[in-house]
Amino acid sequence: MGDHKKPAVTLQTIADELQVSKTTVSNAFNKPDQLTPELQEKILATAKKLGYCGPDPVARSLRSGVRGAYGLVLTESLSYMVTDPAAQQILQGIAEVFDERDLGLLTLPARLDRSSVVNRVREAAVDGFILNSLASDDPRIPSVLARNQPVVVLHSPRIPDVGYVGADDFAGGRKAAEHIVALGHRKVGILAFPLHEDDFSGPISIDRLETATVEPARERIRGYREVLEANGVAWNQVLTWEAPINSGEGGALGAGRMFDRAERPTAILAISDQLAFGAMEAARTRGLRVPQDVSIIGFDDIPYAAKTTPPLTTVRQPLRTAGALGARMLLDGWDDEAPSVILPTDLIVRASTGPATQA
Amino acid sequence: MGDHKKPAVTLQTIADELQVSKTTVSNAFNKPDQLTPELQEKILATAKKLGYCGPDPVARSLRSGVRGAYGLVLTESLSYMVTDPAAQQILQGIAEVFDERDLGLLTLPARLDRSSVVNRVREAAVDGFILNSLASDDPRIPSVLARNQPVVVLHSPRIPDVGYVGADDFAGGRKAAEHIVALGHRKVGILAFPLHEDDFSGPISIDRLETATVEPARERIRGYREVLEANGVAWNQVLTWEAPINSGEGGALGAGRMFDRAERPTAILAISDQLAFGAMEAARTRGLRVPQDVSIIGFDDIPYAAKTTPPLTTVRQPLRTAGALGARMLLDGWDDEAPSVILPTDLIVRASTGPATQA
DNA sequence: CGGGTGTACTGTATCGGTTAAGTTCTTGAT
DNA sequence: ATCAAGAACTTAACCGATACAGTACACCCG
Numbered sequence: 099m100g101d102h103k104k105p106a107v108t109l110q111t112i113a114d115e116l117q118v119s120k121t122t123v124s125n126a127f128n129k130p131d132q133l134t135p136e137l138q139e140k141i142l143a144t145a146k147k148l149g150y151c152g153p154d155p156v157a158r159s160l161r162s163g164v165r166g167a168y169g170l171v172l173t174e175s176l177s178y179m180v181t182d183p184a185a186q187q188i189l190q191g192i193a194e195v196f197d198e199r200d201l202g203l204l205t206l207p208a209r210l211d212r213s214s215v216v217n218r219v220r221e222a223a224v225d226g227f228i229l230n231s232l233a234s235d236d237p238r239i240p241s242v243l244a245r246n247q248p249v250v251v252l253h254s255p256r257i258p259d260v261g262y263v264g265a266d267d268f269a270g271g272r273k274a275a276e277h278i279v280a281l282g283h284r285k286v287g288i289l290a291f292p293l294h295e296d297d298f299s300g301p302i303s304i305d306r307l308e309t310a311t312v313e314p315a316r317e318r319i320r321g322y323r324e325v326l327e328a329n330g331v332a333w334n335q336v337l338t339w340e341a342p343i344n345s346g347e348g349g350a351l352g353a354g355r356m357f358d359r360a361e362r363p364t365a366i367l368a369i370s371d372q373l374a375f376g377a378m379e380a381a382r383t384r385g386l387r388v389p390q391d392v393s394i395i396g397f398d399d400i401p402y403a404a405k406t407t408p409p410l411t412t413v414r415q416p417l418r419t420a421g422a423l424g425a426r427m428l429l430d431g432w433d434d435e436a437p438s439v440i441l442p443t444d445l446i447v448r449a450s451t452g453p454a455t456q457a
Numbered sequence: 458m459g460d461h462k463k464p465a466v467t468l469q470t471i472a473d474e475l476q477v478s479k480t481t482v483s484n485a486f487n488k489p490d491q492l493t494p495e496l497q498e499k500i501l502a503t504a505k506k507l508g509y510c511g512p513d514p515v516a517r518s519l520r521s522g523v524r525g526a527y528g529l530v531l532t533e534s535l536s537y538m539v540t541d542p543a544a545q546q547i548l549q550g551i552a553e554v555f556d557e558r559d560l561g562l563l564t565l566p567a568r569l570d571r572s573s574v575v576n577r578v579r580e581a582a583v584d585g586f587i588l589n590s591l592a593s594d595d596p597r598i599p600s601v602l603a604r605n606q607p608v609v610v611l612h613s614p615r616i617p618d619v620g621y622v623g624a625d626d627f628a629g630g631r632k633a634a635e636h637i638v639a640l641g642h643r644k645v646g647i648l649a650f651p652l653h654e655d656d657f658s659g660p661i662s663i664d665r666l667e668t669a670t671v672e673p674a675r676e677r678i679r680g681y682r683e684v685l686e687a688n689g690v691a692w693n694q695v696l697t698w699e700a701p702i703n704s705g706e707g708g709a710l711g712a713g714r715m716f717d718r719a720e721r722p723t724a725i726l727a728i729s730d731q732l733a734f735g736a737m738e739a740a741r742t743r744g745l746r747v748p749q750d751v752s753i754i755g756f757d758d759i760p761y762a763a764k765t766t767p768p769l770t771t772v773r774q775p776l777r778t779a780g781a782l783g784a785r786m787l788l789d790g791w792d793d794e795a796p797s798v799i800l801p802t803d804l805i806v807r808a809s810t811g812p813a814t815q816a
Numbered sequence: 817c818g819g820g821t822g823t824a825c826t827g828t829a830t831c832g833g834t835t836a837a838g839t840t841c842t843t844g845a846t
Numbered sequence: 847a848t849c850a851a852g853a854a855c856t857t858a859a860c861c862g863a864t865a866c867a868g869t870a871c872a873c874c875c876g
Contacts, residue, residue, distance in 0.1 A: 108862055119826045124864065133824065151603035152579040156524070157862035159515045159582060160831050166580055167563060176562065177552035180545050193536035193564075200566045200573050202581060203535065204526060205552075207559045214559050220511040221525060222561060223518065223582050244510035407766075467832055478856045483834065492854065516832035519861050 107150040115144055127153055159223065167202035168428065169224040171238055173231050173295075174343075176205050182344060183400040184370065184417055188230060188252060191421020199429065208238075216241050226428055228252060233295040233311040250428040252420055254313040262438040263424040265415035267314045270443030271321020274367055274395050274413050277445055279329045282454035283365035283393060287337040287356040288322055289373045290315055291344035299348075302338040318369045318397060337363055341373060349376020350383075357384050357392070364392055364454045371396035371403045371412055378406060378450065389452030399446055408449035415443045466509040474503055486512055518582065526561035527787065528583040530597055532590050532654075533702075535564050541703060542759040543729065543776055547589060547611060550780020558788065567597075575600050585787055587611060592654040592670035609787040611779055613672040621797040622783040624774035626673045629802030630680020633726055633754050633772050636804055638688045641813035642724035642752060646696040646715040647681055648732045649674055650703035658707075661697040677728045677756060696722055700732060708735020709742075716743050716751070723751055723813045730755035730762045730771055737765060737809065748811030758805055767808035774802045 113120040118137070125132040126141040145152075159165050170192070172179045179185045196203050206218050219227075219241040226248035232239060234255035242249055243257070250261040278286060290302060293310035302319070310316035323333060337356045341348025349368060356363050357380055368374035374396030378388055386392050388408055396403060399414035420441055427437060472479040477496070484491040485500040504511075518524050529551070531538045538544045555562050565577050578586075578600040585607035591598065593614035601608055602616070609620040637645060649661060652669035661678070669675035682692060696715045700707025708727060715722050716739055727733035733755030737747055745751050747767055755762060758773035779800055786796060 106862090110862080120862090121827080121864080122825060125825085128864080137824085149603075149605075151600070151605070152576075153864090154519075154862050155580045155582045156515055156518045157831090158580070158864070160513075160519050160833085160862080161864040163831080165515070165582070166577070167582070169561075176556055177549045180549045180552055186539050186545070190536045190539045193539055197535055197566050197568055200568070200571055200577055202528075202563050202565050202577065204561050204563045206561050207556050209556055209559070217511075218525070218559055218561065221514040221517070223514045223524070223526070241510070244508075246508075246510070402761075465832090469832080479832090480834080480857080481855060483832095484855090487834085496854085512834090513832050516861090517834075519832080519863085520834040522861080 107145075107148045109153065111148060112141060112144050112150060115148065116141060124153065156223070165223050165225045167204050167224050168196075169204045169206050169219070169222045169227045169242075171206055171219065171227055171229045171232065171242065172208050173233070173236075174208060176208060178343075179205075183372065183402060184344075184398045185230070187398075187400060187417035188421040191418035191423070192228060192425045193421075194418075195422050195425035195429065201429070206238075220245070226250075228424060228428055231312070231314065234313065235311050236295065248428055248431060250424045252424045255311070256313065256438075259436050261424070261427045261432065261436045263420045263427065263441070264439070265314070265420065265441045266443050267317035267415075268321045270397060270413040270415060271318035271369075272325050273321075273443060273445040274318075274397065275322040275325035277411070277447065277451065278365045278367060278393060278395060279325060279331075281365070281393060281451060283363075284329075284331055284454070285335075285361065285363045286322075286326065286331070286365045286367055287339070287353065287363035288319060289349050289352050289366055289368040289377060290319060290338070290340045291348070291370055291373060292342065293319075293340055297342050299340060299342040302340050304333065306340075315369055322367050341376075344370050344372050346372055346376040346379060349373030350380040351376070353377035353380040354384070357381065357386060362392070365451070366392060366394045368394065368396050371398045371400045371410060374410055374412065374450075375402075375406060378410070388450050390455070393451040393454070395451050403446075404448065406450075411448045411451040412446050413443050414446045416441050466507045468512065470507060471500060471503050471509060474507065475500060483512065515582070524582050524584045526563050526583050527555075528563045528565050528578070528581045528586045528601075530565055530578065530586055530588045530591065530601065531567050532592070532595075533567060535567060537702075538564075538567075542731070542761060543703075543757045544589070546757075546759060546776035547780040550777035550782070551587060551784045552780075553777075554781050554784035554788065560788070565597075579604070585609075587783060587787055590671070590673065593672065594670045595654065607787055607790060609783045611783045614670070615672065615797075618795050620783070620786045620791065620795045622779050622786065622800070623798070624673070624779065624800045625802050626676035626774075627680045629756060629772040629774060630677035630728075631684050632680075632802060632804040633677075633756065634681040634684035636770070636806065636810065637724045637726060637752060637754060638684060638690075640724070640752060640810060642722075643688075643690055643813070644694075644720065644722045645681075645685065645690070645724045645726055646698070646712065646722035647678060648708050648711050648725055648727040648736060649678060649697065649699045650707070650729055650732060651701065652699055656701050658699060658701040661699050663692065665699075674728055681726050700735075703729050703731050705731055705735040705738060708732030709739040710735070712736035712739040713743070716740065716745060721751070724810070725751060725753045727753065727755050730757045730759045730769060733769055733771065733809075734761075734765060737769070747809050749814070752810040752813070754810050762805075763807065765809075770807045770810040771805050772802050773805050775800050 109120040109123045113123045126138045216237050219238045227242050229251045231253040253264045293315045339352030341352050366377045374394050377394050381388050396410050396412035399412045403410040403412050468479040468482045471482045485497045575596050578597050586601050588610045590612040612623045652674045698711030700711050725736045733753050736753050740747050755769050755771035758771045762769040762771050
């Protein structure tokens with residue numbers, strides 16, 4: 099790969115070669131109007147001759163204070179993020195804005211089992227951060243805030259004086275539950291992705307729900323609960339399952355346990371489309387028809403939701419918009435108090451939900 | 458967002474406060490064994506009190522020469538990358554390795570219509586680069602190479618003395634074509650993503666094919682061509698279409714034009730699964746059955762390929778492995794000559810291909 | 817012909833750390 | 847008592863640029 103230990107060509111090397119000051123050489127690269135075109139050309143030529151490839155970005159940042167990149171802090175690892183369609187949508191929104199402005203996006207490592215990830219946040223050479231869907235007790239948050247740089251949070255958690263873009267998860271949860279209740283369902287199961295950043299998996303206790311650190315999960319379920327209880331379905335009649343990860347497999351497992359009970363639910367409320375897909379899969383393997391035998395509703399409306407058989411009824415939230423809006427908020431800053439945008443959610447009725455059968 | 462213009466707390470501030478040298482303060486953070494635990498604790502306490510959030514990463518990099526992040530250079534913009542399932546697979550492989558080692562990944566902007574993207578490459582504060590599926594004449598390549606840092610190329614282009622991980626596209630193309638030919642197809646159409654980084658769209662001339670700068674595209678089609686010609690199908694009998702972007706829409710448009718001809722092809726060879734999905738869609742809208750009326754074969758074997766109806770026959774290449782291998786190669790370096798890994802391709806026969814009908 | 821205005825450069829301080837090479841002071845061995 | 851070795855810090859140089867405040871000289875004006 100060639101040796102990267104050349105005697106180090108710097109501005110000074112070129113300045114010496116041409117008997118000019120290094121400031122002038124610097125200007126040749128950054129402020130061409132400050133010198134005669136001839137001299138600039140001569141400097142550029144010499145730079146090329148000596149194998150100089152432009153001012154060192156690190157040194158430049160140190161002096162000028164500008165990094166030209168922003169950090170992206172994610173739940174779970176980057177490799178997971180890439181596989182999560184909802185996260186992809188958000189990332190796409192962010193990326194649009196960053197592309198538009200020619201800025202780099204530094205994705206930070208996120209394995210919380212490593213204490214070093216907190217340090218990586220401290221060590222990142224960036225101008226600010228986007229925090230996406232973190233638990234409110236994520237250890238990286240204090241590190242980010244300590245840096246006193248612009249920060250925007252997407253979806254979770256809400257932090258005082260920090261810009262925020264999220265969706266109205268509570269209302270979305272209500273819409274999903276209202277739809278299901280209106281179809282006559284009373285025996286329902288709730289499928290959730292993690293409510294806390296531990297590795298728990300199992301039924302969700304009231305306490306666990308109320309103390310949940312992952313806010314969208316908590317709010318969506320609160321929405322379900324409020325509507326269910328208002329319709330005479332007590333919380334202890336509702337089956338619940340928290341998957342250890344937001345994936346089809348997690349959903350399939352949880353839904354499977356519900357389907358295998360004597361009194362199986364006639365409807366599944368999943369707090370993400372991914373989980374809902376898993377529930378559909380679990381139904382399929384058990385010979386249950388969707389929606390005749392069981393109705394399934396998701397949350398997010400990721401693109402694939404329209405393509406499943408049957409197409410998934412779900413609650414849409416504008417993920418890409420959220421990403422783009424958050425990015426713009428971060429880059430443009432704000433004047434007085436930190437803005438907080440709550441995007442609307444919409445019930446998208448497709449074919450995976452239907453009336454409850456009397457059976 | 459709080460004002461980020463505090464009077465700037467630096468090592469010196471703390472050093473002054475405690476009447477010690479700034480080196481000692483620096484050591485308190487980086488080499489705790491160089492000072493007494495009491496002093497370290499005192500320093501850390503003072504740091505916290507003054508709102509100091511650890512050594513500035515930029516200044517540290519400048520002196521120590523380590524950036525802790527690597528640049529990722531992509532075709533098209535980041536927002537596109539995120540939507541391309543094949544790119545996602547590659548990214549996932551890369552991300553696994555980066556997560557494992559707690560390194561950051563700086564995604565650089567990629568709108569080639571902006572001259573500034575070349576500068577961004579020069580200005581990125583990174584220790585090396587991964588280049589993914591670029592055209593051989595991409596203007597950013599010289600900038601990357603000029604930096605004299607570790608570089609690894611994934612898929613394209615091949616560059617002398619630069620680490621390389623790719624797939625055997627030519628053999629893969631051959632396998633696809635052999636499968637189609639064995640099924641009796643002689644009237645075939647070829648669907649391609651861009652062969653050059655212009656915005657051309659249309660039939661592919663021999664010249665355009667042979668000078669193609671996007672190597673995987675060229676090699677796959679070369680593979681098709683060799684097998685077709687060996688089986689008596691002259692190149693000028695083959696329908697071709699180059700889409701302006703690797704997407705379902707692009708494929709649908711190209712395939713649509715082929716299907717609408719009097720002598721429509723009985724098989725479509727698509728150089729990506731995305732294009733193949735488009736072809737399936739185009740067939741569906743025209744009432745053509747797959748595979749009875751038209752066989753369709755893709756390339757890549759992205760996860761969704763197994764889930765379409767009918768499931769897509771395709772040529773698998775280990776995308777995630779390629780990403781992971783490339784990342785490891787970059788980070789671990791090499792001794793003598795630059796390694797070059799060519800991963801194998803496998804024909805995966807599913808249900809989208811079938812025997813040619815005599816009709 | 818002095819003074820104001822620009823243009824093209826130069827010199828030096830500085831950004832915020834890390835590194836290498838001392839300096840002190842203790843301690844233990846001879 | 848002497849000296850080598852180590853622990854705990856300090857000093858000064860340096861990393862590679864940019865910011866800012868000049869300086870020198872040409873030019874235009876009344």
